Amino acid sequence: MSSLDERLGVLRGTAAPIPHNARTLAALTANPSCERRSLLDAAGIDKDALAAHLGLPRPLRKSQLALDYGLAFERQVTAQAGAPLVPLLRQALGLSVPEVSYEDVNSVGSDDDTSPLRLRRVHTRSRIRRAAHGRSDPRTLLDHPVLHLTVAGHQAYLEPDVIAFQREGVFYVVEIKSFPVIHGQPDPIKATAALTQAAAYVLALRELLAEDALPPERVSDTVVLVNPRNFTRYPTATPFSAHKQIKNLSRHLGRLRRLPELLDKVPPDTTFDLAPGPDQKPTRPRGELVAALATVRPNYTPGCRHHCDLAFHCRTEARHQGKPAALGTAVREDLAGIDTIATALALTDGHLHPSRGQKDLTQALRHAQRIHADLQTDTA
Ligand code: SF4
Structure with a gap:
């Protein structure tokens, strides 16, 4: 274990690390100047558990109804070996129906619904490499693939919804989202978040192909979002350029190499350990946790509530410190350059x-x- 891992382990305490995923990577680009979030994510700290222990509202918790709706929509789109998806992609990417086959990586090597991520990742890697070198069916939809992306020297597992092989030798990432596209227009905030997540998949796919010295252009910057059309549950597929999001995410991943600098600013004995008791309930005094959080510089913005579990804590802190951001986005922007x-x-x-x-x-x-x-x- 490297000394960097050891220091991150001290910050995390006894809990198992939570790996980065496409959502946490997308959040990095939403508030790249927040050292607090960068450090907590790098250490794999469960921010939702911190918020729960501090008795804070948890803005990112989705209702079970919303989760069920999202799952049902995804199942609807990929049902019958991707039958509803094929015509949508044919239209969006210009694929022809007879050329498209479908494979679900979710059940690779097991009789039940899911396989361990590692096994799925190995299978995904082998399928994509064979396809990239023209040794397998050139037109395949790979459902529930698993990819690796190097984040601050660690491998994060990422699970895109679908990867489409390949049009004119180029792979495409397909994301299935349950927010609607109304008259051809998705909600811009939700679409940007979806494209930023997809950007993580594009980078992971490029990393995989780079192992075989294949150029990044083999994975398209164009991402296909599949959403409910208007106010119905009928799916529609829309190609979007994720070029900007891919560039941003690459830049922020590069910045994560500055972790040692961030760690040096934190007092050596700082920890966010919740100190679970025999019943697994946290026993750490809340005041100590708040003091530990105060050792790492936040960058609160009103948008934090859309992407960070600690938004209510940081907002209260910003209020106490008289930060303009505590009064909302407009005030923060109008008073740019004035700190209180x-x-x-x-x-x-x-x-x-x-x-x-x-x-x-x-x-x-x-x-x-x-x-x-x-x-x-x-x-x-
Ligand atoms: S809520 Fe706090 S920790 Fe999270 S991104 Fe915003 S300032 Fe950073």
């Missing part, structure tokens, strides 16, 4: 002299204050 609400107020009422970079913003704040004062006089 107190500074903004002091600049507005003249108690603080603006620096050169703060002059325009100070003028705008004072102008807003005059309007506010006039309105108050008018209504008095």
Whole structure:
């Protein structure tokens, strides 16, 4: 075990590590400046368990109804050996029906529903390499494949929904999502999140092909999203460019190599161990956990609640510290460059002299204050 692993192990404590997945990788690109999240994820710490122990609301928990709906939609699309998916991809990617076959990696080597990830990964790897070298059926949909992606020197298992082999020698990632596409338009926030997850699969597939010195262009930047059409449960497939998301994710994965620097900033005995008792319930005093979190710099933004289990903790902390982000996205953006609400107020009422970079913003704040004062006089 490397000294880096040992230090991350101390942070994590007695719990087993939670590996990165496409969702956590996508979250990296949503708030790349957050050292707290980078470190917790690198150590494989269960942020949902931390939030639960701190008695916080858990914004990322999906209702069972939503989970069941998503699963039912995915099953509907891949039922009967992918029969509903084939015409959709034929249209989206220009595949012809007789050329397409289907294979479900989920049940490789076992009679039950699922096989261990490792076995599925070995099978996926072998199928993709054979297809890439033209030694197998050139037109196959691989359902529930498992890929590896190197994240900060560790192998993370990723599970794309479907990989389509190959049009003109190029592989495509297909993501099945249960949010609707209404009149050809998906919800932009959800679509971006889905494309960022798909970007992780594209990079993992490229990493696999690179083992055989095959170029990254063998995996397309175009990702096919399969969603319910309008307000129905009929699926529709739409190709989207994930070029931007792939570039962003590659850059952020590169930054994870800075982990030793982040670790050096944390006091050596810091740990996020929940200290489970004999009944597996956490016994760690909450105050200690909050103090441990305070040793790692956060970068709270109102968008955190869409991608991080600790959003409510970090929001409360931002409020206590008077950070503009605690007042919402608009205020955070309007006060860009000013680190606290107190500074903004002091600049507005003249108690603080603006620096050169703060002059325009100070003028705008004072102008807003005059309007506010006039309105108050008018209504008095
Ligand atoms: S909620 Fe906190 S830990 Fe999570 S990304 Fe935001 S600032 Fe970082």
